[in-house]
Amino acid sequence: MEKPTFTPIETIGRKGLIDRIASSFDRHDEGLIFGIGDDAAVLDTNRQGHPLLSSEIYAEGVDFDLTYTPMQHLGFKVISMAVSDICAMNGKPEFILLNLSLTNKISVEMVELFYEGVKRACEHYGVQLAGGDLGAAQAAMNVSVMVYGAAKQPVYRSGASAGDAICVTGDLGAASCGLMILLREKLHFDTTEETVLDPDLTPFEYVVRRQLVPEARIDCIKSLESADILPTSMSDITKGLSATLNEMMTASGTGCKIFEAALPVSPETRHTADELEKDIDTFVLYGGEDTELVFTLPEEDVKKFSELFKDFVVIGKVEEKSHGVKMQTAEGHLMTLT
């Protein structure tokens, strides 16, 4: 494997780097009067719906590890995670601000790869990079993402009612399962004489992809709009299903009962959990980083929505608060989710 060129950022400077990044982004300028290059980005005045604001921070060595995370994937992922927060409010993302603190271990080429991933994600989700900041860091890279979106009718975590069906998009547990594989390979690498971390991850392609380049479920939000269906409550599952359900039920003043047998899990995730000799529930209930949506619908909307959107399942039902937040296991036992 040829070693990539390493141009230190100091050779082109902060302004040189910003100019390179800005020039690689098309100026669609949809809804944007001025993007990168002044003291602030300026949006036009004719704006629809409720503005939504969200932000997330990622520290190298804690939230990502550059030994097994390609820069372009990191760029894609942080945009997906931000977009997922807007989807979780029944909104669509419009603008992104991106702040980076860069160490001297990061080259101009690595930053360009990062923004390639950012650009690909922006095009994928129809969102525009409107600004941000670049600075230096001593020991570890840091990424902050801010997203501006809009929702005609925001959906909160708090609107669920007893009797509503609890729905989940896609499948669960894959992202955290993929992380375990990457950590295992890194550990193996750290304890051998190999000089390049380049393991054969083909058998784990699905779970690793879900960890490194997750996709936000904007398709579900668009389908809800097309079907004219408003969930009673919604969140994304990036903190894990169990924690998310607890937050939603607390906010809604309700309890719930979900069924272990109904939880959507891909065969690849099951296979990987077996290979790791881990209980699949570890990933499915507590894993986190799944950019899927959990939402509640009145029973009559479930059928209507399923005619338009295929990639979701009902995993249980909202109950009265006194019921608690419970899961019925495959063996028929009721366990409390914490």
Added chain:
Amino acid sequence: MEKPTFTPIETIGRKGLIDRIASSFDRHDEGLIFGIGDDAAVLDTNRQGHPLLSSEIYAEGVDFDLTYTPMQHLGFKVISMAVSDICAMNGKPEFILLNLSLTNKISVEMVELFYEGVKRACEHYGVQLAGGDLGAAQAAMNVSVMVYGAAKQPVYRSGASAGDAICVTGDLGAASCGLMILLREKLHFDTTEETVLDPDLTPFEYVVRRQLVPEARIDCIKSLESADILPTSMSDITKGLSATLNEMMTASGTGCKIFEAALPVSPETRHTADELEKDIDTFVLYGGEDTELVFTLPEEDVKKFSELFKDFVVIGKVEEKSHGVKMQTAEGHLMTLT
């Protein structure tokens, strides 16, 4: 000096810390339907003017040093810097998102002090904390601030015309001069046996305050609105006067001539520069971190504005592009500003 209590963040956890912070902020809810506690903040739909978005990042050890920066001052400063970017567009700040990566050297009490400063700044500027993110960092703290504001009529760096007067608020060079004093005291501390960094900074109070707790010039923006005056171009001076003027003149397709003798410098800054045996221009032209505004006004507006707002001076005039970006020194020489 009694040693302050140090409660490790892990004893109350991420959620415990977020709950503490959220509970200390009043819910004014002006224009805000939902703030901290869901996947995104939700603003109301009846919004005036052009939305403005800006963000900045601060890395410990690069942009701030906790050995001489009290946490409450850091909290105040990062909000001031964000607000300054919105003022620089002729806008008013409305909402802040704050992302922190925290190391295990940061206690719960230190985070609370930081947010005390944030709160004081939010009240001072009439801006609301609407959300953010908290995470861990291995080696250095990191702060990202995102600000949402609005401007009826945004002012860019690009609208200056030959003949316009160049105006500057307040005085220049103090923030960077204050930094030099703090760095000198830190160096002294590092090379002695003292165990607590607690120097007598009384003679340098003004410049140190301007470094640690700068104030954004929202008063100037409000006065411009009251006077019904729209600058032709504007920016803040956080990157230093010389760099800022170059950016504005390039964006405007103009040159300019400023007068060294007209540059506003406080007696305290002059005194400190003398004490440091440094040329005052180092701070005034290239210093940076001054949350002052530079703006251009047609000649007839200068007098009108000065009747309402006292804390600005004219430092020179916009010229044709061919003139370059020049300063006439006190001795009468013309020098190019780079």
